[in-house]
Amino acid sequence: MTADTITAADTRINARWLIPMAPVGQVLEHQAVILRGTRILDVLPQDKADHQYRTRETLDLDQHVVMPGLINLHGHTAMSLFRGLADDLPLMTWLNDHIWPAEGRFVSENFVADGSRLAMAEMLRTGTTTFSDMYFFPEVTAQAAHDVGMRAQICFPLLDTPTVWGSGPEEYLSKGAALIEQWQGDDYIVPAIGPHAPYTVSDGPLAAALELSQETGAPLQIHLHETAFEVREALKATGKRPVARMADLGILNSNSQCVHMTQVDDADLEQVARSGTHVVHCPESNLKLASGFCPAHRLLEHGVNLTIGTDGAASNNDLDLFGEIKTAAMVAKAVAQDASALPAHQTLAMATINGARALGLEHELGSLVPGKLADVIAVDLSDPFLQPVYDPASHLVYSNHGRAVSHSWINGVPQLQDGRLTRIDMPDLTLRVSQWRKQILS
Numbered sequence: 027m028t029a030d031t032i033t034a035a036d037t038r039i040n041a042r043w044l045i046p047m048a049p050v051g052q053v054l055e056h057q058a059v060i061l062r063g064t065r066i067l068d069v070l071p072q073d074k075a076d077h078q079y080r081t082r083e084t085l086d087l088d089q090h091v092v093m094p095g096l097i098n099l100h101g102h103t104a105m106s107l108f109r110g111l112a113d114d115l116p117l118m119t120w121l122n123d124h125i126w127p128a129e130g131r132f133v134s135e136n137f138v139a140d141g142s143r144l145a146m147a148e149m150l151r152t153g154t155t156t157f158s159d160m161y162f163f164p165e166v167t168a169q170a171a172h173d174v175g176m177r178a179q180i181c182f183p184l185l186d187t188p189t190v191w192g193s194g195p196e197e198y199l200s201k202g203a204a205l206i207e208q209w210q211g212d213d214y215i216v217p218a219i220g221p222h223a224p225y226t227v228s229d230g231p232l233a234a235a236l237e238l239s240q241e242t243g244a245p246l247q248i249h250l251h252e253t254a255f256e257v258r259e260a261l262k263a264t265g266k267r268p269v270a271r272m273a274d275l276g277i278l279n280s281n282s283q284c285v286h287m288t289q290v291d292d293a294d295l296e297q298v299a300r301s302g303t304h305v306v307h308c309p310e311s312n313l314k315l316a317s318g319f320c321p322a323h324r325l326l327e328h329g330v331n332l333t334i335g336t337d338g339a340a341s342n343n344d345l346d347l348f349g350e351i352k353t354a355a356m357v358a359k360a361v362a363q364d365a366s367a368l369p370a371h372q373t374l375a376m377a378t379i380n381g382a383r384a385l386g387l388e389h390e391l392g393s394l395v396p397g398k399l400a401d402v403i404a405v406d407l408s409d410p411f412l413q414p415v416y417d418p419a420s421h422l423v424y425s426n427h428g429r430a431v432s433h434s435w436i437n438g439v440p441q442l443q444d445g446r447l448t449r450i451d452m453p454d455l456t457l458r459v460s461q462w463r464k465q466i467l468s
């Protein structure tokens with residue numbers, strides 16, 4: 027082998043185990059992942075890499091699983107500042123009597139800047155490299171994610187009623203169009219449209235949201251069929267289930283993501299599957315607010331692209347996607363009354379390649395394949411609570427929690443090194459969060 031057959035690259039990650047998610051179900055051992063610039067240059071056995079690559083740095087992760095960064099497809103990041111503020115309540119009481127009044131009093135640009143950084147710190151610490159957000163002042167969250175170097179779909183909110191971010195649909199839509207204009211094509215940010223829910227957005231603004239999505243290609247995300255109450259009230263008011271109403275409006279399509287879907291009859295299932303709409307399963311928020319159970323196994327059987335999200339930290343109450351993965355797998359088995367429902371690899375796919383597909387970024391994210399963006403995480407399996415290792419995928423889903431994540435890279439940039447965040451000043455953030463606590467308590 028001569029020197030000129032050796033290729034220069036930036037980072038070599040030697041992985042004891044590798045779960046590339048391409049194909050889903052594969053577990054490899056003693057592989058090297060080679061990063062150059064923002065992308066994965068190669069994935070190959072370590073002995074072959076010795077002869078083919080010279081890198082600026084090499085990490086020996088000989089007790090770790092290396093896999094694609096996790097994709098949290100639904101949340102309200104700044105709501106991390108409301109974590110633990112209102113527990114043990116059903117959705118509409120939680121929103122009407124606690125969260126919406128608190129948002130009216132406290133949410134501002136500064137609140138969103140600090141709250142979204144707190145959420146990003148937690149997500150990065152627990153293995154998420156891409157998140158989706160739906161919240162007020164989306165321009166602030168977009169800038170914060172870009173500054174940290176975290177990948178994010180930022181959905182601007184759309185409601186019929188005035189909020190701290192706008193006076194009504196017209197203003198939300200014009201500010202939202204500006205957000206799309208500013209961020210579309212960015213390396214980190216995917217701007218998107220976030221009509222809140224069928225019960226807070228009427229047909230006119232929904233039609234305008236769809237038009238904006240079709241004109242710009244921006245994805246659309248909406249809370250849908252979160253509770254039986256939502257479906258019952260819609261039937262009383264309109265004679266239609268919300269899924270049918272969304273289908274009639276054209277909102278269900280392959281560039282849309284429906285969040286929750288705990289109430290699914292055969293007609294709903296057929297409409298969602300036929301339209302190619304992506305579904306975001308948020309099992310912990312659904313459990314905590316007693317909203318219901320998303321029938322994950324039935325959606326998967328019908329070929330629906332099923333993804334996963336934490337929802338906000340005020341209804342979960344954490345943003346640890348590995349925890350959510352475990353809950354999703356466990357709940358699916360109970361709901362299906364079938365222990366083989368949502369097996370480990372399929373649940374990991376929901377949090378990686380399925381999430382990438384929902385964002386329209388399947389060719390760029392969600393698996394460790396040469397040419398894709400270098401969004402990579404490593405999970406340290408050396409702790410006693412993860413011993414012994416027969417099957418690393420089993421541990422990631424059934425035994426792990428996000429704190430075992432030791433390293434991450436986004437666009438090839440290290441974000442987490444040996445469990446330490448590289449790009450968020452935690453002492454400064456902790457101080458700011460404690461100031462918010464004082465203000466909210468007072």
Ligand SMILES: CSC[C@H]1O[C@@H](n2cnc3c(O)ncnc32)[C@H](O)[C@@H]1O
Pocket residue numbers: 102117121125126129160161162183184185222223249252311337338341
């Ligand atoms: C329009 S910005 C987002 C809006 O949604 C509220 N919210 C948070 N969690 C949920 C949920 O589970 N269902 C419905 N709405 C939710 C949040 O407080 C904001 O007001």
Ligand SMILES: [Zn+2]
Pocket residue numbers: 100101102249285337338
């Ligand atoms: Zn939500």
